[in-house]
Amino acid sequence: MVDTTEGDAIALLGEAREMVDRELEACAVRMATTMSPPLGDALAYALRSPGKRVRPALVLAAYRAAGGTSPAIVGVATAVEIVHTYSLVHDDLPCMDDDSLRRGRPTTHRAFDVATATRVGYLLVPVAGEELARAGKELGLAPIAIGRLASALFEAGGVRGMVGGQWLDLEAEGRRLDLPQLMAVHRGKTGALIRAAVLLGGLAAGASDEVLQAYGAFGDEIGLAFQVADDVLDATATSETLGKTAGRDAELAKSTYVGLLGVAGAREAASRHASQGLQALNEAGVRVGSLAALARYIVTRSS
Numbered sequence: 001m002v003d004t005t006e007g008d009a010i011a012l013l014g015e016a017r018e019m020v021d022r023e024l025e026a027c028a029v030r031m032a033t034t035m036s037p038p039l040g041d042a043l044a045y046a047l048r049s050p051g052k053r054v055r056p057a058l059v060l061a062a063y064r065a066a067g068g069t070s071p072a073i074v075g076v077a078t079a080v081e082i083v084h085t086y087s088l089v090h091d092d093l094p095c096m097d098d099d100s101l102r103r104g105r106p107t108t109h110r111a112f113d114v115a116t117a118t119r120v121g122y123l124l125v126p127v128a129g130e131e132l133a134r135a136g137k138e139l140g141l142a143p144i145a146i147g148r149l150a151s152a153l154f155e156a157g158g159v160r161g162m163v164g165g166q167w168l169d170l171e172a173e174g175r176r177l178d179l180p181q182l183m184a185v186h187r188g189k190t191g192a193l194i195r196a197a198v199l200l201g202g203l204a205a206g207a208s209d210e211v212l213q214a215y216g217a218f219g220d221e222i223g224l225a226f227q228v229a230d231d232v233l234d235a236t237a238t239s240e241t242l243g244k245t246a247g248r249d250a251e252l253a254k255s256t257y258v259g260l261l262g263v264a265g266a267r268e269a270a271s272r273h274a275s276q277g278l279q280a281l282n283e284a285g286v287r288v289g290s291l292a293a294l295a296r297y298i299v300t301r302s303s
Contacts, residue, residue: 008290009293009296009297010297012057013052013054015060019071019077020053020056020078020081023078024078024081025048027078027127028043028045039116039119042108042111042112042119043123045108045111045112046124047127049105050103050104051081054226054297055077055080055081056077056081056197057077057290058197058291059201059204060073061291062197062199062202062291064290066201066211067207072135072138072139073139075135075139076135076139076200078135079129079153080128080193082124082131083128083153083156083157083193084193085124087162089107089117090117092109092117093109093117094114108120125157129150132153136204148203152196152199153196155192162188162192162193165185165192168188172185175255176255176259177255177260179260183224186224186227190223190224190226191219191223191224192223194222194226195220196219197219198216198219198291201215202215210284211284213284214280218280218291218295222294222298225273225274225277226298228257228270229270231266232257232263235258278295
């Protein structure tokens with residue numbers, strides 16, 4: 001039997017998946033019918049990629065914890081997931097991690113070709129922008145507020161976030177990083193978009209600066225917890241369980257939390273980061289409910 005916290009997380013993830021998948025499907029149909037093949041088909045293929053939708057769930061949880069109630073928040077959550085999808089399409093390319101399997105199916109460059117997949121990744125960024133702008137209007141936000149949402153999302157997806165982290169990750173292949181260096185890589189590559197997901201939920205709800213500061217601290221810590229848990233899964237789970245190729249970190253000679261701390265030490269580090277993130281929320285008086293449930297899920301998930 002699952003405990004209440006785990007059940008809350010599973011329920012929220014299911015809700016986020018249902019809502020966001022519906023939006024992604026509408027977007028995929030639009031791409032496939034308005035853009036010439038193979039590009040339109042490849043964009044639709046990427047958008048239809050299944051997933052747990054952790055980042056959209058964080059958007060929903062943060063929005064509601066800050067007092068937001070509009071169902072139009074799904075558009076913000078979808079924009080975050082589209083940016084995440086772009087990062088995965090590029091992360092799988094031969095010049096990056098050269099992976100053939102993602103979420104239980106061929107990666108975009110395997111289903112189509114490298115040139116098409118590269119273009120798909122770039123084009124998903126403006127697609128996310130369109131989705132975010134539409135959601136902001138449906139939420140009744142002022143242009144300046146929509147601009148803050150866009151700034152938070154695209155800074156996380158750019159050179160000061162995922163792109164910068166990916167660059168550091170590639171440069172680190174075959175080198176042994178110490179813990180501060182490894183954390184710097186993953187604050188960008190993995191953590192930046194997770195932090196942005198939490199912040200966007202707060203911004204969309206009009207949260208105070210104090211709450212937004214706490215959301216940023218929580219997002220920083222839970223982003224690291226997510227990557228530490230990922231490293232543990234890469235070292236201990238199977239490709240069938242993960243839906244992607246297990247053991248790739250070792251094949252690429254990447255520094256990992258497991259390599260530095262061992263499996264038990266990495267698991268303890270993930271729990272510590274999650275606890276520190278929740279402490280920041282508690283100190284700001286945030287209702288942690290669903291955010292705490294997601295933090296626990298991120299640390300204890302099996303895929």
